[in-house]
Amino acid sequence: MSAFVVTGTDTGVGKTVFAAALTGALRAHYWKPVQAGLDDGGDRDHVAQLSGVDPAQVLPEAYRFTTPCSPHRAAELDGVTVDLARLALPEARPLIVEGAGGALVPVTRQTTYADVFAWWNLPVIVVARTALGTINHSLLTFEALRARGITIHGVAFVGDANEDSEATICSMGGIKRLGRLPHLERLTSQSLAVAFAQNFRITDFT
Template sequence: MARFVVTGTDTGIGKTMFSAALTSALQAHYWKPVQSGLADGADRDAVAQLAGVPASHCVPEAYRLTEPLSPHRAAELDGVHIDPARLAVPDHDPLVVEGAGGALVPVTRGTLYADIFAWWNLPVIVVARTGLGTINHSLLTIEALRARGVPIHGIAFVGDANEDNEATIAAIAKVRRLGRLPMLETVTPATLATAFAANFAPGDFA
């Protein structure tokens, strides 16, 4: 099965862009279980557009929350109780599942995304920046996932090339370096697909 969970080392680092590129490459279904910050639009709408897949390939979220905050807090402000049992992975293959923010973002006040990932037991792709600070953030993320027994498929970078940072993280963490998605001047389904094909090996996601 080609079913992957995409998490990040932080928020706003290009995780959704990578998820869209991977969804396109696999012609997969996409699911973001909890969407917060609806005023900025839902990530599944952006992924459907950028991945060039039918809207029916983007599975509805289990929870849609108003404020652009961590799910636990956004749910509280909306008066919503998040039940982790409702976050069972939908039965699609191939499938790309995107978390919110980083691996230790709280889904509830007692459950982190990394705990959910351990329950799912699907291979996780860590998306990281290439610039200053990424070594620390990446290694902490990988350690947190491994502490919970989460299977790590590899690390994917987003940003300008930084060979030493990328190689150092992969070597110290002993994770597969999947590739790097460069910053694009113009982001369209075509430019995103071309960039992904040029920088990632299809066999790494078989």
């Protein structure tokens, strides 16, 4: 595949770290179209540090909003109207595109990320945590994506191993298990690249 969308089952599940790892492994371009919250520089900066790719491959956002909240509200607080045409995919390939939070996070008052994913017509990788609650969140995410005709490439877990939960999600959801990133005591581009290589097969993404 030349491009993937990375979404999460919730906020803070490790989606950006996984996206950075995949970007580095594929030597891809990275794009997060909407960044809401700039206190720590934003996800683009984190991916630039962790992926190890040329900084020019980490593409600028279409929108950058100040407040760390749902993009639709962050835009309103900044006095900006989101023009969905500005979210058209960049031509650069290979490309990893990261959403914000979960699949049904609103981009505008009328449009969710899942709606935008359907417009992009790219395969989606769902990033799920392994802690309590992940089965419900994961299966709901799969249903929301499939309801829009979106192809789900697979699920990537982040966290400590929970074999039963992971197997249940993949079996009940009819989803391919891509692998699991463990929590890393020291998160660097090198440690992340090693963890990805040890826990994922690059052939699942090519």
